[in-house]
Amino acid sequence: xxxxxxxxxxxxxFAMVTGMAASAAEPVLDVTGQKLRSGVKxxxxxxxxxxxxxxxxxxxxxxxxxxxxxxxxxxxTRGTPVTFTPSTPNKDGVILTSTDLNINSTSAPxxxxxxxxxxLKVLSGVWFISTDGVAGNPGVNTVxxxxxIEKDGKDYNLSFCPSVCNCSTLCRAxxxxxxxxxxxxxxxxxxxPTFRSCSRRLN
Numbered sequence: 001x002x003x004x005x006x007x008x009x010x011x012x013x014f015a016m017v018t019g020m021a022a023s024a025a026e027p028v029l030d031v032t033g034q035k036l037r038s039g040v041k042x043x044x045x046x047x048x049x050x051x052x053x054x055x056x057x058x059x060x061x062x063x064x065x066x067x068x069x070x071x072x073x074x075x076x077t078r079g080t081p082v083t084f085t086p087s088t089p090n091k092d093g094v095i096l097t098s099t100d101l102n103i104n105s106t107s108a109p110x111x112x113x114x115x116x117x118x119x120l121k122v123l124s125g126v127w128f129i130s131t132d133g134v135a136g137n138p139g140v141n142t143v144x145x146x147x148x149i150e151k152d153g154k155d156y157n158l159s160f161c162p163s164v165c166n167c168s169t170l171c172r173a174x175x176x177x178x179x180x181x182x183x184x185x186x187x188x189x190x191x192x193p194t195f196r197s198c199s200r201r202l203n
Contacts (some may be wrong), residue, residue: 054079138164
């Protein structure tokens with residue numbers, strides 16, 4: 001696995017470094033209008049129907065490891081629940097927009113990896129989201145492990161635009177990249193449309 005320092009260096013050299021407009025933080029709401037809370041399990045579902053189900057984790061067709069964050073191909077499938085942990089928790093445990101978050105899949109990885117999401121360079125101009133991230137310790141050495149939920153009209157999107165360090169990083173909303181075997185990867189790239197999402201609490 002690449003070291004965080006080498007990944008950061010690659011980010012700085014990558015031509016897709018962009019800015020995202022800053023907005024005032026507000027509570028993120030689930031599909032029932034309830035506030036998302038740290039440590040509670042949620043499904044991440046697509047707003048647009050007919051293109052697949054919720055986000056899950058799994059390997060690609062040609063390899064077992066690493067474990068990627070994928071969109072389930074079946075629309076009726078909710079995916080794998082996740083939890084959100086902010087870099088700076090608030091007393092109410094409410095998840096806010098534009099706030100650095102660790103996202104943790106509740107499904108045990110098959111590769112003896114951590115289940116925390118991270119950014120992983122795979123293809124030229126395309127970064128996939130995988131597991132094996134590091135929880136907590138916000139700063140330059142863990143920058144690839146921090147994501148945000150941003151308001152997107154009446155909906156939300158997931159983004160990678162960390163503010164846990166004074167360093168240059170990628171900054172873009174995440175989308176779905178479909179590879180040659182039909183696997184749908186959650187990815188950061190200017191080649192994919194934004195994955196507009198909503199969250200449903202695991203009952």
